[in-house]
Each structure stands twice: as C-alpha cells, then as structure tokens.
Amino acid sequence: MSLPRRAVLAMGLAAAAAPATAANADPPYLAIALQLTCDAVNADATPEAARERIGRSITRVGAQVRASIGFLRGFTGVEPRLVVLPEYAFTGFPSSESRALWQAKAAFDPGGREYEQLASVAQATKVYLAVNAYATDKAFPDLYFQATTIFSPSGETMLHYRRMISLFAPSPFDVWARFLDVYGYDAAFPVARTEIGTLAAIASEEILYPEIARMTAMKGAEVYVHPTSEVGSPDLTPKEIARRARSIENMAYLVSANSAGITGTPIPAASTDGMSKVIDFGGKVMAVAGGGETLVANAVIDLAALRSARRRAGMSNLTSRQPWSAYAPAYDKAEGVKPGVAPLDRADATRRQTETIRRLIEVGVIR
Structure with missing residues (x-):
C-alpha cells in the first residue's frame, strides 16, 4: 500500500509520540478521525431506494474502518480504540425534502437495522465507534433528531446525544418540557464513562457554542468526538478556531472527523472536504488530514497526561479555576x-x- 509522504510522516509521528506508561495505568491508545465520502440519499425517489443506499454505505464504511484499524495497528504499534465518523456520513443533509419525507428516507431507528449494522462494526473491530445520523425517537414519533451515538467494542450504545443547536432540524429544546419529562435533564448533555476516558459529543456547528462543550466538561468530559461536514481550509476558519478553543478551555482532547466530500447532490462534491484532525488538551493540533478519503487524522490519546494536568495546581489548570456558579x-x-x-x-x-x-x-x- 502506497501512501503520500505526508501521511506516512503523520502516522510515524503519532507512533513516536506514544509515551511510556506503566502497564494498565491509563494506557495510551490511538484515536482516528476517519475522513470518508458521503453518498447522499437526496436524489433517491423513494424511501426504499434511500435505505438500500444507506445499507451499501454502511457496508463500505465498515470495511474501511476494519482496514484502517488493521493498517494503523501494524504501522504505529499503538492500539486503535476510538474511531469517529463524519457528520451524517450515510445520508447527507436534507435540502428540499419535507421533514416527513426526510424522516422516511434518512432517519435511523435506534432499535433498527442501521444501528444494528453499525453496532456490529464496533463489535467486529473492538473499538468505540462514534456515528452521527438523523434518528427517530419513540417519545416523539413525528420528529427526528440529529444524533451522535457512540457504540462500545461489545456493540452496546454508550452515548446517544441529540443535537441541541440546529437551525433547520428539530432539537430537544423545541420539545423541551416533554423531553425533560421523558428523559430528564441529564440526557440532554450526556457523557459516557469508559475505559478509554469520559467521552462526550459535539455535533458539527455546535463547536461554535462554548456552552455545548462546557455542559459535559462539568461532568468530567475528557475526549470530545466531533462529527462534522464543513469547508476544509488551511486557514483559521471560525470552526477551526473554535475547535482549538474548546480543547484549551475544557482541557480535553478533541477528535474531529470531516467529510471527504458529498456525492449525489448538485452541490460540488468537494465543498465539504478535508482537515479532519485530532487536537490535544492544550489546543495543539496533533494530526491533520488533507483532502479525500483518508485515515491520516490519527493521534495518540494519553489519558495519564491529561489527568495529571487536571490534578496539578497552577495557572494552566483552567478547569479547577472556574467559578461556574457565578x-x-x-x-x-x-x-x-x-x-x-x-x-x-x-x-x-x-x-x-x-x-x-x-x-x-x-x-x-x-x-
């Protein structure tokens, strides 16, 4: 397999950065922001055709996840434990569709076939798999939410975060009283306490809103998964500035997976392509991808270093200095x-x- 020199250097540096850590004491692991092409369902004439396309996409992506994990494990010598996929990676986003039509074509049932397939990918590869998709909700049968779900290596759903801020799609805040009655406030900003750290989700544009990350930071979030589909640019875009700021101010790692383009719509495919990255808890970009489908955005997550920094007194310990109640x-x-x-x-x-x-x-x- 031939890789661009930049990719080889990026992965080699990630491996070299793995610290020597005592056995079984928060061992470092590899996180991968997998940059993949979205095959959109907008042009499909029927919900049935859209579901067939989604099924093919999940099969394709499942194979890419397995191959990426195997390659990086062998190349770096560090065990991949977390894979983050881009925003709405299997459907694209609604354009002219009504809410009801998009729900029929593209919203996944949390107990249905698509989530079962994705849980199987996590189980087969023994990683935590973060997936963003439009999802139905049994408590709100006439709505869908954009949800980020993290599956465990056993295929269990560890976290299901419904996007709170969305201009055009429904959010829990639109049905706030009923949402709180059904799920309680804790479900609005969930965290998952796992063997690879306390995980939380930020969906796409929500990276621009400090409060979204802060709500889970107050619950101890250590690693943010950030599925996105945005303009990839080497410039400091607003979202890029926000990514680094969220990592710094919350002293947390951030794994941001962008699309490698969206096909199947009239919009130029590469309009949302590139710059997937992993950022450390000091705001440093550890790995960044160029354009196209790639596994280059991978880096070592060192929980021991993060936890040591959070326990250490000093000006740099921002978490311990916050007067949140004020x-x-x-x-x-x-x-x-x-x-x-x-x-x-x-x-x-x-x-x-x-x-x-x-x-x-x-x-x-x-x-």
Missing part, C-alpha cells in the same frame, strides 16, 4: 431562543430566528 443567574435571566414547536420547514426556522432577533433588539442585546 454564571448561572445571568444565563437564567438571559433572552434567547424560546422552547416551543419544532420547525416544520426552513421557512418556520427562519421565522423563529427572526423573532428571536426582534426580542434581542428589544432588550438591548442587539442594537
């Missing part, structure tokens, strides 16, 4: 998006945002 009253009184009915379409979402802007002008937040 912020609570201001958040409680602040204006913002109001909970209510989930938007039926893009026009509904735009009207709701316009109303929020009007209220922010009234209270002087926006001039």
Whole structure:
C-alpha cells in the first residue's frame, strides 16, 4: 500500500509520540478521525431506494474502518480504540425534502437495522465507534433528531446525544418540557464513562457554542468526538478556531472527523472536504488530514497526561479555576431562543430566528 509522504510522516509521528506508561495505568491508545465520502440519499425517489443506499454505505464504511484499524495497528504499534465518523456520513443533509419525507428516507431507528449494522462494526473491530445520523425517537414519533451515538467494542450504545443547536432540524429544546419529562435533564448533555476516558459529543456547528462543550466538561468530559461536514481550509476558519478553543478551555482532547466530500447532490462534491484532525488538551493540533478519503487524522490519546494536568495546581489548570456558579443567574435571566414547536420547514426556522432577533433588539442585546 502506497501512501503520500505526508501521511506516512503523520502516522510515524503519532507512533513516536506514544509515551511510556506503566502497564494498565491509563494506557495510551490511538484515536482516528476517519475522513470518508458521503453518498447522499437526496436524489433517491423513494424511501426504499434511500435505505438500500444507506445499507451499501454502511457496508463500505465498515470495511474501511476494519482496514484502517488493521493498517494503523501494524504501522504505529499503538492500539486503535476510538474511531469517529463524519457528520451524517450515510445520508447527507436534507435540502428540499419535507421533514416527513426526510424522516422516511434518512432517519435511523435506534432499535433498527442501521444501528444494528453499525453496532456490529464496533463489535467486529473492538473499538468505540462514534456515528452521527438523523434518528427517530419513540417519545416523539413525528420528529427526528440529529444524533451522535457512540457504540462500545461489545456493540452496546454508550452515548446517544441529540443535537441541541440546529437551525433547520428539530432539537430537544423545541420539545423541551416533554423531553425533560421523558428523559430528564441529564440526557440532554450526556457523557459516557469508559475505559478509554469520559467521552462526550459535539455535533458539527455546535463547536461554535462554548456552552455545548462546557455542559459535559462539568461532568468530567475528557475526549470530545466531533462529527462534522464543513469547508476544509488551511486557514483559521471560525470552526477551526473554535475547535482549538474548546480543547484549551475544557482541557480535553478533541477528535474531529470531516467529510471527504458529498456525492449525489448538485452541490460540488468537494465543498465539504478535508482537515479532519485530532487536537490535544492544550489546543495543539496533533494530526491533520488533507483532502479525500483518508485515515491520516490519527493521534495518540494519553489519558495519564491529561489527568495529571487536571490534578496539578497552577495557572494552566483552567478547569479547577472556574467559578461556574457565578454564571448561572445571568444565563437564567438571559433572552434567547424560546422552547416551543419544532420547525416544520426552513421557512418556520427562519421565522423563529427572526423573532428571536426582534426580542434581542428589544432588550438591548442587539442594537
């Protein structure tokens, strides 16, 4: 197998960075932000055709996960334990589809075939597998949410985070009272305490909102999975700045997997391509991918070093210096998006945002 020199160097450096750690004391492991092409279902005429495409995509990606793990294990000598896939990797995003049609074509049933297939991939490869997909919810049969799910090496669902901030898709906040009644507040910002650290999820654009990461940081999040589908650029884009900031301010690793393009739509395929990366708890980019499908964005996660830094007194220990309770009253009184009915379409979402802007002008937040 021939790889570009940049890829070989990146993986070699990741292996060299693996520290000598005492046996069974938070051993370092390899995290992979797997950059893959999304074969979108938008052009499929029927839900049945879309489901067939999704099934083929899961089979293809499953083979890529297995091959990537095997190659990196042999190349680096470090055990891969975490694989993160890009945002909506098996469907793409809704365009002109109604909410009901997109739900029929692209939303996965948490107890259904697609999640079973993905759980089997995690089980077969013995890794924690982070997947982002539109998902139905038995408590809200008329809605779907964009959910990030982490499967354990045994195929168990360890975490199911429903995206909180989304302009056009439903979110738990749209049905907040009912969501809290059914699932409780803890389910809104879940963490998974695992043998590879305390894991949490940030979905795509949510990286721009410090509060999303902070809610799980207060529960001890150590490794963030960040499925995204965005413009990959060597420049410091807003999301790139935010990725580094979230890692620094929460003293946590971040594994960000971007698309390697989206096919099957009129949008140029490489519009969302490249720059998947792994960032350490000091904001340093440890590995970064170029364009196209690649496993180059892989790096060693050293939990022992992270936990040592969090236990050490000093100015650099940002987590221990936070007066979180001082912020609570201001958040409680602040204006913002109001909970209510989930938007039926893009026009509904735009009207709701316009109303929020009007209220922010009234209270002087926006001039």
